[in-house]
Amino acid sequence: MQRLMNKFKNRMRAMTEILEGPTAIATGVDRLTNGQLVAFPTETVYGLGADALDGHAVAKVFALKGRPATNPLIVHVSGIQMAKTVVAQWTQEAELIAKAYWPGPVTLVLTKADCVPGIVCANGDTVAVRCPAHPCALALIEAFGKPIVGPSANPSGRISPTTPEHVADGFGDVDLIVIDGGHCRAGIESTVVDLAGDISKVLRPGIVGAHAIGETLGKSVECVTQQAEDSVARSPGVVGAHYQPRTPTKLASTGLLASASESVVLLAWSTDVHPSGGTLISMPQDLGQYASMLYRALHQGDKASQDSIWIEEPAIGSTAQDQAIRAAIIERLDRAAHG
Ligand code: AMP
Numbered sequence: 596m597q598r599l600m601n602k603f604k605n606r607m608r609a610m611t612e613i614l615e616g617p618t619a620i621a622t623g624v625d626r627l628t629n630g631q632l633v634a635f636p637t638e639t640v641y642g643l644g645a646d647a648l649d650g651h652a653v654a655k656v657f658a659l660k661g662r663p664a665t666n667p668l669i670v671h672v673s674g675i676q677m678a679k680t681v682v683a684q685w686t687q688e689a690e691l692i693a694k695a696y697w698p699g700p701v702t703l704v705l706t707k708a709d710c711v712p713g714i715v716c717a718n719g720d721t722v723a724v725r726c727p728a729h730p731c732a733l734a735l736i737e738a739f740g741k742p743i744v745g746p747s748a749n750p751s752g753r754i755s756p757t758t759p760e761h762v763a764d765g766f767g768d769v770d771l772i773v774i775d776g777g778h779c780r781a782g783i784e785s786t787v788v789d790l791a792g793d794i795s796k797v798l799r800p801g802i803v804g805a806h807a808i809g810e811t812l813g814k815s816v817e818c819v820t821q822q823a824e825d826s827v828a829r830s831p832g833v834v835g836a837h838y839q840p841r842t843p844t845k846l847a848s849t850g851l852l853a854s855a856s857e858s859v860v861l862l863a864w865s866t867d868v869h870p871s872g873g874t875l876i877s878m879p880q881d882l883g884q885y886a887s888m889l890y891r892a893l894h895q896g897d898k899a900s901q902d903s904i905w906i907e908e909p910a911i912g913s914t915a916q917d918q919a920i921r922a923a924i925i926e927r928l929d930r931a932a933h934g
């Protein structure tokens with residue numbers, strides 16, 4: 596009898612379920628329609644989806660993530676046509692960038708349309724919008740027929756998820772489905788470009804750099820993440836602690852790695868690193884591949900339950916593209932480091 600009761604209780608316990616294929620999309624649409632959450636893959640990281648036009652559903656995203664209400668969400672769309680429904684004005688600059696990079700890892704900040712609930716935009720007058728380059732994300736949005744919010748599907752401040760298992764591990768036993776789209780190719784979050792102010796600027800670096808955005812717009816575009824005051828005002832998500840493993844983590848120069856003890860996890864790309872102790876996780880020298888693997892390596896390092904994680908500073912790139920990716924990686928690593 597007791598065993599039967601336990602079996603029943605286990606069945607009743609909420610759990611995160613990983614689903615694949617057309618059934619996953621259909622179940623996802625059902626859940627979104629009922630105001631529930633659905634974790635879905637994008638080319639950057641896994642997102643925690645909800646109907647972007649339903650304030651109650653969006654509130655569940657903030658609650659599950661433990662995300663401060665002051666940090667606005669990105670609205671995911673299936674293309675330019677849907678993007679136009681959530682902004683007050685689709686500008687010529689938006690058209691140029693969307694045509695050049697969508698579907699892809701570039702988010703545009705524009706003046707919001709009235710239909711977007713205030714909670715999505717932290718009660719500001721702008722909305723961030725992006726069309727993700729992942730077949731599952733596009734299939735989900737198209738089948739749902741409406742935009743969905745999609746912050747990273749992890750507890751606020753922690754390492755972003757790039758596999759369905761990361762999502763399930765992060766939230767534990769909650770009633771959530773994760774659409775399995777494999778490992779995220781780009782591996783770090785989108786470039787956020789602010790087109791709402793007088794001067795266009797990059798608020799968060801990503802795989803697509805400010806230089807490339809500038810070339811698309813035919814003018815110079817700055818990345819302003821270092822200007823703390825402006826960042827607080829325009830993009831609250833790019834300040835403070837973020838991307839953090841539970842294990843104390845530091846950025847280390849190549850020379851320092853040899854002094855690692857048994858209880859250190861090392862993320863290193865140099866092939867000539869021979870630490871006397873510790874657990875080595877080999878990182879790629881190629882910066883695109885490094886970005887793709889970074890969060891997976893941090894999750895793996897955290898799971899090793901050692902005293903600390905040391906990350907070798909990534910290789911210096913030679914091309915403008917490499918330099919952009921490196922800057923985006925460094926922005927994450929600087930904020931992953933703590934303790
Ligand atoms: P996440 O979805 O967790 O990758 O974070 C979304 C990023 O987009 C954060 O850095 C937010 O601050 C930024 N963001 C979202 N909406 C806006 C907006 N309306 N204005 C400026 N930044 C935004």
Ligand code: MG
Pocket residue numbers: 746747755
């Ligand atoms: Mg996030």
